[in-house]
Each structure stands twice: as structure tokens, then as C-alpha cells.
Amino acid sequence: MMxxxxxxxxxxxxxxxxDISDALSERxxxxxxxxxxxxxxxxxxxxxxxxxxxEEFIWLHDSFVENEEYAGYIIPPAPPRPDxxxxxxxxxxxxxxxxxxxxxxxxxxxxxxxAEYLAIFKKTVAMHEVFLxxxxxxxxxxKDLNFHxxxxxxxxxxxxxxxxxxxxxxxxxxxxxxxxxxxxxxVKDVDDxxxxxxxxxxxxxxxxxxxxxxxxxxxxxxxxxxxxxxxxASTLYxxxxxxxxxxxxFFLKVSELFEKTRKIEARVAADEDLKxxxxxxxxxxxxxxxxxxxxRRGRALVDYENANKALDKARAKNKxxxxxxxxxxxxxxxxxxxxxSAKQELIDxxxxxxxxxxxxxxxxxxxxxxHAKGNLQLLQSCxxxxxxxx
Amino acid sequence: MERKPPPFPDSEEQEAHSEKAEEESGDDDDDDDDDxxxxxxxxxxxxxxxxxxxxxxxxSVDNQHASxxxxxxxxxxxxxxxxxxxxxxxxSSTKGIREVTRSSPSAPDISYKxxxxxxxxxxxxxxxxxxxxxxxxxxxxxxxVGDGMNAYMVYKVSTQxxxxxFKSRAFSVRRRFSDFLGLFEKLSEKHAQNGYIVPLPPEKxxxxxxxxxxxxxDTSSTEFVEKRRAALERYLHRVVSHQNLLQDxxxxxxxxxxxxxxxxxxxxxxxxxxxxxxxxxxxxxxxMTIKMNESDNWFEEKLQEVENxxxxxxxxxxxxxxxxxxxxxxxxxxxxxxxxxAMLGNSEDNTxxxxxxxxxxxxxxxxxxxxQEQASNDFFIFAxxxxxxxxxxxxxxxxxxxxxxxxxxxxxxxxxxxKKREVEAKLLWANKPDKLQQAxxxxxxxxxxxxxxxxxxxxxxxxxxxxxxxxxxxKSNDFKVHIIKYxxxxxxxxxxxxxxxxxxxxEAKAIS
Numbered sequence: 047m048m049x050x051x052x053x054x055x056x057x058x059x060x061x062x063x064x065d066i067s068d069a070l071s072e073r074x075x076x077x078x079x080x081x082x083x084x085x086x087x088x089x090x091x092x093x094x095x096x097x098x099x100x101e102e103f104i105w106l107h108d109s110f111v112e113n114e115e116y117a118g119y120i121i122p123p124a125p126p127r128p129d130x131x132x133x134x135x136x137x138x139x140x141x142x143x144x145x146x147x148x149x150x151x152x153x154x155x156x157x158x159x160x161a162e163y164l165a166i167f168k169k170t171v172a173m174h175e176v177f178l179x180x181x182x183x184x185x186x187x188x189k190d191l192n193f194h195x196x197x198x199x200x201x202x203x204x205x206x207x208x209x210x211x212x213x214x215x216x217x218x219x220x221x222x223x224x225x226x227x228x229x230x231x232x233v234k235d236v237d238d239x240x241x242x243x244x245x246x247x248x249x250x251x252x253x254x255x256x257x258x259x260x261x262x263x264x265x266x267x268x269x270x271x272x273x274x275x276x277x278x279a280s281t282l283y284x285x286x287x288x289x290x291x292x293x294x295x296f297f298l299k300v301s302e303l304f305e306k307t308r309k310i311e312a313r314v315a316a317d318e319d320l321k322x323x324x325x326x327x328x329x330x331x332x333x334x335x336x337x338x339x340x341x342r343r344g345r346a347l348v349d350y351e352n353a354n355k356a357l358d359k360a361r362a363k364n365k366x367x368x369x370x371x372x373x374x375x376x377x378x379x380x381x382x383x384x385x386x387s388a389k390q391e392l393i394d395x396x397x398x399x400x401x402x403x404x405x406x407x408x409x410x411x412x413x414x415x416x417h418a419k420g421n422l423q424l425l426q427s428c429x430x431x432x433x434x435x436x
Numbered sequence: 437m438e439r440k441p442p443p444f445p446d447s448e449e450q451e452a453h454s455e456k457a458e459e460e461s462g463d464d465d466d467d468d469d470d471d472x473x474x475x476x477x478x479x480x481x482x483x484x485x486x487x488x489x490x491x492x493x494x495x496s497v498d499n500q501h502a503s504x505x506x507x508x509x510x511x512x513x514x515x516x517x518x519x520x521x522x523x524x525x526x527x528s529s530t531k532g533i534r535e536v537t538r539s540s541p542s543a544p545d546i547s548y549k550x551x552x553x554x555x556x557x558x559x560x561x562x563x564x565x566x567x568x569x570x571x572x573x574x575x576x577x578x579x580x581v582g583d584g585m586n587a588y589m590v591y592k593v594s595t596q597x598x599x600x601x602f603k604s605r606a607f608s609v610r611r612r613f614s615d616f617l618g619l620f621e622k623l624s625e626k627h628a629q630n631g632y633i634v635p636l637p638p639e640k641x642x643x644x645x646x647x648x649x650x651x652x653x654d655t656s657s658t659e660f661v662e663k664r665r666a667a668l669e670r671y672l673h674r675v676v677s678h679q680n681l682l683q684d685x686x687x688x689x690x691x692x693x694x695x696x697x698x699x700x701x702x703x704x705x706x707x708x709x710x711x712x713x714x715x716x717x718x719x720x721x722x723x724m725t726i727k728m729n730e731s732d733n734w735f736e737e738k739l740q741e742v743e744n745x746x747x748x749x750x751x752x753x754x755x756x757x758x759x760x761x762x763x764x765x766x767x768x769x770x771x772x773x774x775x776x777x778a779m780l781g782n783s784e785d786n787t788x789x790x791x792x793x794x795x796x797x798x799x800x801x802x803x804x805x806x807x808q809e810q811a812s813n814d815f816f817i818f819a820x821x822x823x824x825x826x827x828x829x830x831x832x833x834x835x836x837x838x839x840x841x842x843x844x845x846x847x848x849x850x851x852x853x854x855k856k857r858e859v860e861a862k863l864l865w866a867n868k869p870d871k872l873q874q875a876x877x878x879x880x881x882x883x884x885x886x887x888x889x890x891x892x893x894x895x896x897x898x899x900x901x902x903x904x905x906x907x908x909x910x911k912s913n914d915f916k917v918h919i920i921k922y923x924x925x926x927x928x929x930x931x932x933x934x935x936x937x938x939x940x941x942x943e944a945k946a947i948s
Contacts, residue, residue, distance in 0.1 A: 246783070256780075257777055260769065261773055264773045267770075274755055275759065281751050281752040285749075292912070293912040296916055297915075400786045400789050404945075414937045418934045419930075425927040
């Protein structure tokens with residue numbers, strides 16, 4: 047259905063397949079139809095669908111994050127909120143400016159904006175779908191009870207969006223976490239693998255962030271240029287229809303050419319957006335999730351080391367030794383459990399990342415070539431006609 | 437309109453170019469003698485063709501559209517190699533002019549390389565003869581003279597010609613911007629009132645020139661100078677492609693004379709100033725109480741067409757301008773993105789992916805170059821063409837107004853004559869013989885004037901018709917030629933794009 051632009055190598059086995067089969071955009075919300083096919087006994091049926099909204103995806107994601115059991119896994123990043131504001135604003139501006147342009151221009155621009163709206167819509171569907179697929183492919187997360195409820199329960203989950211107080215709490219939690227994160231990051235790891243990963247992820251995350259922002263800007267300029275070509279085509283058309291001299295026919299042909307090349311240019315920008323910008327955005331979020339994992343492990347390490355110190359102290363004072371021993375053991379287990387799964391998760395992350403980049407870069411190059419060749423052909427044939435006429 | 441210029445390629449390269457040009461062109465006469473016209477006067481299909489449109493083929497794509505001053509060094513010796521303008525007269529009575537310009541865009545990195553106007557045309561009187569004369573003009577080598585606010589730019593105006601009216605076959609002079617304006621003023625004073633469409637020189641620009649004067653050696657002032665140089669060259673091409681103007685001694689003097697008296701009154705006058713005058717005159721004409729009784733609608737219809745077209749061209753120019761700016765933005769953003777990609781590639785620890793990302797960064801770098809050149813083409817080929825014609829159409833409107841003024845003068849003379857006749861009649865009645873003679877003299881005088889003005893009007897009607905047709909043909913050609921050139925530049929861009937991505941694809945596939 048929706049081509050998964052970003053994620054690959056998901057073990058899509060027959061036991062659990064999830065996709066978003068339909069989506070409806072209403073005033074200010076999007077309703078996703080989540081469709082599941084499964085042979086797992088825990089589900090009542092083999093195939094079923096429910097309707098979910100964005101907030102419910104967020105609830106599911108947050109429930110994973112808050113679950114201590116999953117501390118050792120990279121939690122698939124939550125999909126971003128559907129954002130049609132910009133597009134809606136443009137449509138509104140277009141409506142306001144209707145009087146100042148010709149009917150053809152207006153219809154054209156309206157079609158443009160509607161196409162843009164549709165593209166954004168498709169993207170948000172894809173991103174929500176990717177999230178679910180990642181969960182379904184994860185050997186542990188796919189068994190999560192909340193996940194099953196999410197998939198199966200055909201009533202509203204009543205997960206209202208966070209209210210102000212809760213949002214504020216989140217904000218503080220993040221502040222504490224980042225301060226903590228700095229503290230934890232400062233602790234040198236005995237394990238080379240994790241030490242390397244920490245350094246790597248930190249730098250990588252920052253650079254992906256930078257690249258993502260810059261790619262957005264570049265693609266926006268590209269879109270603007272394509273829009274200009276659209277207006278040039280319209281104006282040339284008007285010039286061409288003023289009378290029927292041969293220069294006017296010339297203008298009409300050129301106008302036609304620009305119409306076509308503009309469509310291609312717009313598609314180039316859209317493809318770059320999909321294959322490059324979205325890829326970078328996704329890995330920005332995933333690398334953050336990986337960093338979070340390292341943070342959690344770091345936290346567990348600190349706890350473990352503190353527990354060790356406490357145990358030594360207790361032994362020295364010969365006071366509360368048993369309690370200290372128990373605490374130390376728990377911390378040790380926790381730390382080792384996280385470390386073990388974290389290692390695998392990080393290796394998987396690398397594999398996934400390399401595969402996703404490969405797929406997208408190859409597709410990007412192929413699309414760029416396809417479009418450039420299309421453009422070239424249009425230009426060649428138009429030039430042939432124009433030069434032949436004169 | 438402020439434009440943000442693209443990042444400028446190595447200024448050193450530019451200087452190397454201009455120095456080279458200086459060395460090689462050196463003394464103009466020597467150069468031209470050596471050439472013996474081998475590259476201009478012979479072996480070119482453009483001359484002999486009359487009525488055919490030589491295919492505007494860009495020969496070696498790389499030569500002309502590769503980046504950064506990759507103009508082949510041989511061209512340095514020949515200022516006139518690049519663009520050819522073929523000017524040939526139709527056998528028809530409306531002596532149209534068709535232009536074929538093959539000049540490459542005067543992109544900023546190709547500093548002072550210019551396009552030339554190459555013309556071959558028959559002498560007006562001998563339509564049947566096969567004599568062809570040539571006239572090539574180039575405006576090159578802008579040089580700053582003086583310092584501070586009194587500084588000004590001087591341009592080298594080089595002419596190569598076989599026209600007998602000139603003293604020699606090849607010569608050059610140094611002219612400053614106000615000299616061009618002075619030429620325009622003289623020509624418009626003499627010819628505009630007769631209904632000729634006098635080409636307009638480029639605009640004055642206080643901001644642009646101040647930067648140059650102050651010695652700001654940045655990309656915007658260099659771009660400004662190049663823009664002006666190209667515009668001055670196009671201006672001269674248009675002047676000399678107009679037969680009547682070419683015959684004007686002022687034009688000859690402008691091209692030939694070593695020192696021109698400084699045109700002082702142009703300090704305020706310019707293309708823009710002239711346009712303002714035109715618009716004021718138009719308003720005055722519109723306010724005229726006696727409306728012309730048009731015997732045929734041709735003039736009214738044409739004027740309407742001209743006004744419509746001017747409006748559309750203005751609109752188009754604004755959009756192309758926007759495109760230029762967006763492409764420059766794209767260029768800048770691509771450069772920044774390329775760097776960012778390179779950084780990302782550096783931190784990626786999978787070797788193959790790291791390599792691929794670096795390669796991607798390089799592709800984006802090349803794209804930036806591509807965008808920069810395309811923006812330059814957008815500007816120099818397309819936008820400037822439109823800007824020129826918006827101004828020129830103003831000039832066309834002016835000649836229509838002149839016609840109406842001439843008609844008005846004729847009408848006024850007729851009414852004056854009428855009044856004089858009434859005076860005579862009164863005097864006859866009152867029997868004042870001495871005053872009578874005076875009255876009779878005045879009547880004779882005004883009868884002559886009426887005849888003269890009527891003839892003037894008929895003549896200006898004919899001129900305006902001819903001029904409009906000539907102009908339309910020239911415009912039609914100009915547009916076709918330039919738009920084709922522009923499309924070709926787009927085509928080349930796409931070809932290069934394909935090359936870059938084809939090189940990248942295997943790198944992407946090699947990721948594992």
C-alpha cells in the first residue's frame with residue numbers, strides 16, 4: 047500500500063502484519079484505519095481493523111518508554127503530529143487572492159496546493175505506519191499488551207491528549223533528563239563497545255539534525271523555483287494568446303514546455319523530500335531513541351556503581367549489609383540485562399540504518415536521473431519544434 | 437531592486453582573464469589586422485544566408501557552459517567571436533531586420549567577454565545589389581578611473597566594419613556611461629519627434645555605482661558592472677541595427693571620435709528619466725480636448741496592443757526575477773547542505789555508507805555550481821531581455837504620442853490660419869489697407885505652415901507604421917533567439933545533472 051520510505055529489513059513474518067489501510071482527514075484530526083493480520087493465538091480473530099488517532103499512537107509510544115522492562119531496547123520513535131497548518135494557510139491565502147489572478151492561474155494553483163496537501167497526508171500516514179511496523183517486527187515489543195489492545199480494541203481508547211499540567215511535567219522531565227544525560231555521559235564506560243557507541247551517537251545525532259534542517263531548506267527553495275516556473279508558464283500563455291502572430295505561437299509552445307518541466311521539477315523536489323529529507327528526519331528521531339537507550343543504560347550503570355559503593359560502606363560499618371547486597375544484586379541484574387539487549391539493539395540499529403540509507407540513496411539517484419532525462423527529452427523536443435519552425 | 441548575487445567564483449581567475457585580454461588585445465589595430473577577418477568575415481554561414489535562420493547550435497557544450505571561465509583561451513584574442521547578429525534586409529518594402537544572436541550569456545565569471553553585433557546589410561538604395569557591409573561592435577574592459585565619489589567606469593567600445601562612412605576598418609574608443617546617455621539624448625532629440633523608435637540606454641543606478649566608486653570589490657559590484665556592460669552593448673547593437681540612426685553623424689562620432697565633449701545634461705537624464713517624460717507626455721496627450729479622428733483604427737489598435745504587451749512583459753519580468761532569486765537561494769542552500777552531508781559522512785562509521793555520503797556531498801556541490809550558472813542564465817538571457825523590452829515598449833508608446841502631437845500641431849495651425857482669415861475679413865470690412873497687407877502676409881505664412889504640418893503628419897504616420905513593423909520584427913526575432921538560447925542552457929543543465937547522478941548511482945549501490 048503505502049511504500050515504506052524509511053524502514054527496511056523488518057522481519058515481516060506471517061505471524062503479525064500491521065498496516066494502515068485507510069486514512070481520513072477531518073477538520074483538525076486524522077483518523078487512521080489500522081489493519082492487522084495475525085496468526086497469533088492471543089488475538090480473537092485473524093484479521094481485523096480499528097480506527098486510531100494520533101494521540102493514541104503517542105499513548106502507545108509513551109507506554110513503551112515508561113515501561114522499565116523495555117529499558118534495554120531502542121523504542122521506535124513516535125510519529126510526528128500530522129501538520130497541515132502550513133498547507134491550510136496557503137489554501138486560505140489562495141482563496142483571499144482569488145480576485146487578483148486569472149481563472150486559469152487560480153485553478154492551477156489550487157490544484158498545486160491540493161496536491162501538496164495530499165502529499166503531506168500520505169507522508170503522515172506512512173510515518174504512523176512505520177512506527178507500527180517497527181513495533182510489530184520487534185521480538186519483544188510485539189508481545190506488549192498495550193500494543194495488542196491498540197490493535198484490537200475497537201472502541202476509543204480514551205487517551206485524551208496531555209493536558210497542560212502533564213505537558214509541563216513532561217517538560218521538566220526532559221530538562222532533568224538532559225541534565226542527567228550530561229552527567230551520565232561524563233561517566234567513562236569500561237566497555238569499549240558502548241564507549242564508542244556513545245561518542246558516535248552523540249556526534250551522529252547532531253550532524254543528522256543539521257543535515258535534516260539544511261535539506262529542508264534546500265528543498266523549499268527548490269519548490270519555490272518550481273512555483274516560479276509555473277507563473278512564468280501562465281504569463282507566457284497570456285502573452286501567447288494576445289494575438290496569433292508567429293511569435294505568439296512561439297510563446298504558447300514555450301509556455302506549454304514550462305508547464306511540463308515545472309511538473310517534473312515539483313516532483314523532483316517531492317522525491318528529494320521523501321527520499322532524503324524524510325530519511326534524515328527519521329534517523330534523527332531514531333538516533334535520539336538510541337541515545338535514550340544509552341542514557342538508560344548509563345543511568346543503570348551509575349545506579350549499579352552507587353549500589354556497589356553502598357555495599358562496601360555497609361560491609362565496612364557492618365550495618366544493613368543484607369539490604370545493601372539485595373539492592374546491589376538488583377542493580378547488577380538490571381544493568382547487565384540492559385547492556386545485553388542494548389548491544390544487540392545498537393547493532394541492529396546500524397544494520398537498519400545502513401540498509402535504509404542504501405535503499406533511499408539508490409532510489410533518490412534513480413529518480414533524479416529519471417526526472418532529468420524526462421526534462422531533457424521535453425527540452426529537446428520543444429527546441430526541435432521551435433528551431434524547425436523559425 | 438536589490439539582488440543578492442551568487443557566490444562569486446575566484447576573483448583571481450577573473451583578473452587573470454582580464455589581464456590576458458588586455459595583453460592580447462593590446463593595440464586594437466594590430467589585433468584586427470592579424471585576424472584578417474579569418475574568424476569573423478569568412479567561413480561563417482551567417483553572412484551569406486539571407487532569409488534563412490541559421491540553426492542556433494551551441495557547438496561544444498562544455499566550452500560555453502562549463503563553470504568558471506572555461507571560455508577557451510583562443511577566444512581571448514577575438515573579441516568578436518561569440519555572438520553573431522545577422523542583419524539582413526528583406527526584399528519587401530518594410531525593411532525588416534532579423535537578428536540572430538548567438539552570444540553566450542555574459543555570465544559573471546566570464547568577465548569581460550562580450551557578445552558582438554555582427555551585421556551585414558545592403559545599402560538602402562541598392563536593394564538588388566549583393567554588397568554586404570559588416571559592422572561589429574563590442575563593449576568590453578570596464579575600468580575604473582579615479583577614486584572616491586568622483587570615480588567612474590570607462591568602457592572600451594570596439595568597432596570592426598567595412599562600411600565606407602567610417603574612417604577606418606577597425607578602431608576603438610573609451611566611453612563612459614554618461615557618454616552613452618548623451619548619445620541617447622542627441623538621438624532622441626532629433627529623431628523621436630519624427631516617429632522613430634529610439635532605443636533606450638540602460639538605467640542609471642546610484643546604489644550600484646556608489647558601491648563601485650567606493651571601491652567595494654565584492655560580488656554585487658562586479659555583477660553590477662557586468663550587467664551594465666552587457667546592457668550598454670545591447671544598446672549599441674540596437675542603435676546601429678536601425679538604419680536611420682546609423683546614418684546619424686552623432687552615432688559615427690560616438691563610435692569613432694577619440695574624445696567626446698562631456699555630456700553634462702545627462703546628469704539627470706537617463707532611461708528612467710526619459711520614461712518619466714514619456715509618461716508625462718502621454719498624460720498630456722490624454723488630456724487633449726480634441727480627440728483625433730482616426731481614419732483607420734490601425735494606430736489605436738496598435739497602441740492598445742503595445743500597452744497590453746508592456747503590462748504582460750512587466751509581469752513576466754517580475755516572475756523571472758523571482759526565479760533568479762529563488763535559484764540563488766537554492767544555490768546557497770545547496771552549498772550549505774553539501775557541507776552538512778560531508779560532515780554526516782565523516783561521522784558515519786560504516787565505511788561504504790560513509791563514502792557514499794561524501795559522494796552525495798560532492799554531487800550536491802556540483803549541483804550548487806549548476807544552480808549558480810542557471811541563475812546567471814535566467815538573469816542575463818531571460819530577465820534582461822524582458823527588462824530591455826519593457827523599456828523599449830515605452831519608447832514605442834512615445835512615438836505614437838509624437839504622432840498625436842504632430843497632428844495636434846497641424847490642427848492648431850489650421851485654427852490659427854482660420855483666425856488670421858477672420859482678421860483679414862474684418863480688416864477688409866474696416867478698410868485698413870496698411871494692416872491688411874500684414875494680415876495677408878500672415879495668412880500666406882500660416883497657409884505654408886498648415887501645408888508643412890500636414891505633410892509632417894502624413895510623414896510621421898508613415899514612419900510610425902514602418903517603425904512599428906520594424907520593431908515588431910526585431911522584437912520577434914530577439915525573443916525567439918534569446919528564448920531558444922535560454923532553453924538550450926536549461927538543456928545543458930539537465931545533461932550535466934544526469935552525468936552527476938549517473939556517477940553517484942554505483943556508489944550508492946555499493947553500500948553494504
